[in-house]
Amino acid sequence: MARAKPNKELRDLILDEARREMLAQGYRSLSMRKIAAAIGCTATSIYLYFKDKDDLLHALIDEGLDRLHNQLSTSTGEVKDPRRRCERLCRAFLNFAIENREFYEIIFQLHPEHMKRYPQTLYRRARRNLDLFASALAEAAGRPGKISDVDHLQAHVVWAQLHGAVALHQTQRLDFRLNIFQFFDGVVRNALNAIPGPGEES
Amino acid sequence: MARAKPNKELRDLILDEARREMLAQGYRSLSMRKIAAAIGCTATSIYLYFKDKDDLLHALIDEGLDRLHNQLSTSTGEVKDPRRRCERLCRAFLNFAIENREFYEIIFQLHPEHMKRYPQTLYRRARRNLDLFASALAEAAGRPGKISDVDHLQAHVVWAQLHGAVALHQTQRLDFRLNIFQFFDGVVRNALNAIPGPGEES
DNA sequence: CCGTTAAGTTTACACTGTTAACTGTACGAG
């Protein structure tokens, strides 16, 4: 019964269905057989286009990283003041996390076990996003253009603050009495605290 | 073949083996059949003592929360200065996370899907830990003894900063060039930035 | 017209958590 027409688009069909299912039911509910059933092929066919399930997941992560990068890099707009640029980045990051729950999860929360063969191109794509923060921090510290180790470090601290907030929120560990907007505001404020004024250094 | 002697300790055996396997191979590798095989019973026997796998996990989380609470509450020792108490708490939290990787993971990273029937006692136990931070913050803000909403909020922000660092570290999302000690130092420093001096308020 | 290549399929394996039905022992009541 094998279709003779080499269905060039099957890979895309798989990817589309995987994304759809992930966004609808969560990435944990992804199953080779379910995806296959939904698009009318067999589970093993997927292995013609993806090495294994992780490989399929990596393709989605890749997509997610691109979306994040777009959202981050357009967020700063024409804003000149480096501190305000930073704030825009933080807000954009949080917005992305909230609006793209499942993408965020596979990008940042997926256990390293699934990353054993994580392709290096994804690492590079991920680094691009952090560098947006780092260069804004470099600018704020009065050395635009060149990202120093300190900027790199501070970018990680800011990132950790944001990620921690998102992670606790998404895993529902926050106290239910907490006002979530105040919380995120406080988080952004504290993240921006990590920015040293121009000239001053710790 | 059912053993006549009612093995009163089977529940403990299960729990011990589950903990052992979790610490040795990670909680993801926990399997009812593996646990059963290791202690010489059948998988279905476990259901006599735990409602399901999540229930077993919850028992381990319970244990982990206790360990964390011990580590946190003994960390401050005789230190009087509230800011230093806060720092001790932060350090103790990070140490716990690093030294108890798997416990940390099931406590803080486990997906809410596994928490559907999360017993309320665990919530209370979890809140105890956050309250240690909140009351130290209340003290630092000059209103010892009574935890205000602001303290509660700031405690969450501090917690998010710490958790973010741990989460990124444990999921191996940090840049490999990053000096991990400098990173954690920066994180603690920034977490403490969230503490307002006595009297001042945002 | 044959042989090769590639796309898809069927089948199978080794797992997973979980339920239902069953077995055998211990103990208390008649």
Added chain:
DNA sequence: CTCGTACAGTTAACAGTGTAAACTTAACGG
């Protein structure tokens, strides 16, 4: 002493999971 019941634990089974190997079928080049 025997019967009944409660209980601890078992076996068998179901509905899933990812994935490898072998097989089928269609298209194309010589």
